[in-house]
Structure formats: structure tokens, C-alpha cells
Amino acid sequence: MKQGMKTAAAAMLLALLGMNAPLAGATTVRVHYPAGKEGIRIVGDKGPMSWSKSVPAQAPDGPVNIWTYTWPDELGEVQMKPILGEGKVAVGGAYKLAAGSKVDIYPFFGAPFGKLTIVKDFASPQLKNSRALRIWLPPSYAENPAKRYPVLYMHDGQNLFDAKTAAYGVEWGIDETMNRLVAMGTVDEVIVVGIDNTPDRIPEYTPCCDPKYGGGKLDAYGAFIVETVKPYVDRNYRTLPGKDTTAIMGSSLGGIASVAIAQRYPDIFSKAGGVSSSFWWNKGALISTLPARVPVKFYLDAGTTDDGLEDTARMVEAMRAKGYRESTDLMFFKAEGGRHNEASWAARVEKPLTWFFPWGSSKQ
Structure with a gap:
């Protein structure tokens, strides 16, 4: 009844x-x-x-x-x-x-292709230099003006979208990968901000001081992103500016830069990706001086061929010892056959993208 x-x-x-x-x-x-x-x-x-x-x-x-x-x-x-x-x-x-x-x-119905715009001569008061920002706007950006987007900040912007500007003639293909993953319903749409490097790439991406390479401008570079780049992007584009929808990622020295910046600014970034990160820097100081656990999801990976896998594995173990939990706020991927180059990074970049921005995860 x-x-x-x-x-x-x-x-x-x-x-x-x-x-x-x-x-x-x-x-x-x-x-x-x-x-x-x-x-x-x-x-x-x-x-x-x-x-x-x-x-x-x-x-x-x-x-x-x-x-x-x-x-x-x-x-x-x-x-x-x-x-x-x-x-x-x-x-x-x-x-x-x-x-x-x-x-x-906030759906869209048109072609699943984003658009790249370049901001030239973007000045850094912290570093007393300038560079380009390469800002990739997702497919729905022009079609659905009500929508706002998470933001992923990436280093070595020249290498992300265009083989003609990439250091070794091979790009990451971030735009093609994002277009494909969005069309498949695998990831949410995201604004990607590529920050070009400069002739000071090594010091800007590193803390002080490696016995061979020196370094030491990372604090100023991190402040440049947090105090100058991010406010500009949030002012001029329809972003979701909160911590939960803001990520940072890079490779090699850009990988350790991403990890260190997120550790310093856990109130700004909730996700950080270190791809083939140079944890050998300064005799592994980033591993031995790892700070207490912060509320950030870290993605770390390394290839199995001349890519610093042992150092990255040491960093992962150190993070586990600090309380980071696998698949919750720490993901480690060992790329079989992966090398220290853009082709290898392009082949696996969908892993952090999918973990950071799964379909339906971004709320506004």
C-alpha cells in the first residue's frame, strides 16, 4: 500500500x-x-x-x-x-x-577550439624586465559570456603552444590537448596563461644557490606571478580567481619553481604540477628542506630515461613522510621511456590536467 x-x-x-x-x-x-x-x-x-x-x-x-x-x-x-x-x-x-x-x-555548442592571445612586453617590477604572456582562452569563452574559468599558470610559455617559438622546435601542444579533453568531456574548460621565460631563466626559476649554476631569483619570480601576472589576468579575463580554481605547472627547472611557489603561496594555488622537475638542484636541497605539508595537490612525474627519476622518487617519499596522501593531494607518475624533452611532456600532460580539472569540478 x-x-x-x-x-x-x-x-x-x-x-x-x-x-x-x-x-x-x-x-x-x-x-x-x-x-x-x-x-x-x-x-x-x-x-x-x-x-x-x-x-x-x-x-x-x-x-x-x-x-x-x-x-x-x-x-x-x-x-x-x-x-x-x-x-x-x-x-x-x-x-x-x-x-x-x-x-x-554554462554550456557551449560551437566548435571545440580555444583561441590564443599574446600580451607582448609585459613588465615585471619585481624582476626589472619584461616578457610576453601567452593566454589561451577555452572554446566557450567568446560564445558564452556568462561563464568564468579556472586558470592554469605555466612557465616557459614559448614552448607551450607553437613549435615555431619552442626552444627545440617541439611544442607541448597544450591547446590541442585541452581542446581534445574538453570535447571528450574529460576536463573542465580552463584558461591557460603561459609566462615566457627570459635570458634569466635559470636564476628566475631557482632558489639560491646551486654550486654550479647559482640561481636565487625564484622569490622575485613567484612574487611577479602572484602580485603582477595574476591580478592582470583576473582583471582582464573572466576568471574564477579563488585558490580552489588556480593552478601552477612547469617542467624541469619550471617544475621545481611550481612546487616551491605553491609551497610559499598555498593561499593562492591549490594545485601544482612538477613535470620532470630538477630536484637535483643545489644537491637536493628542495628535498632535504621540504616544509610542512600545505593544502595543495601536487602532481610529480619523471621519465625512465635520463630524466631525474631517482631524485623525483626521493621527493615523493619525502612528501609522503610529511603527510601527503597518494591520489588525494599527491600524484606520482613514472613515464616509461619518457625523456627530458617537450615531446615526452606533451605525451603525458593530460594526466595532471585531468587530475587538476576533472569534468564538472569547477563551480561558479
């Missing part, structure tokens, strides 16, 4: 849902998109909608482009995707909504 009453109540709610009326004890998706006359429809795995049958979302009430759709909590977790008009399905993965939640999503 009780089960029959529950079934009848659910049927009544579903009948109301056909009109998309606001319900008590209901789950709601709010689709932020300037759909105009085409409108927004919803497909999903439960309720009146299915993956082959769409239902209309409620049109915006006023000038704000927010389309809403509601269903009863009895359906449990629901996976859904918005459709523009009659057949343009949103790019990327499905959105998962827990029962009782109210979720805002």
Missing part, C-alpha cells in the same frame, strides 16, 4: 514536471546561455527526458539568459545535457546532479 502511494506521488510529480513548475523537494538545473529564440531543451537518463527524447527548459524570466528545468528528488542522481534548439547538443560530458541539488551550468 505504501509503495503504491509513493508511486502515485511520483507520478503526480512527474505530471507537474511536464509543465516544469517549481516543486518543493525538487532538483533544478539552471542553464546559463544566450539561446534566444532557439531555446534550450534537456536530455537525460531519467524522468520525462531520455537521451533520445528532449524536453523544453523554462525560458528566462527577464533579460538574464538562464533557462531552468526541474524534476522530483525521487529520481535520485540524474545525468543530463542541454540542447540548443532542436538538435545542437552541448559539447563535452554529461552533467551529474544529485537529488535535491540546484546546479548552474
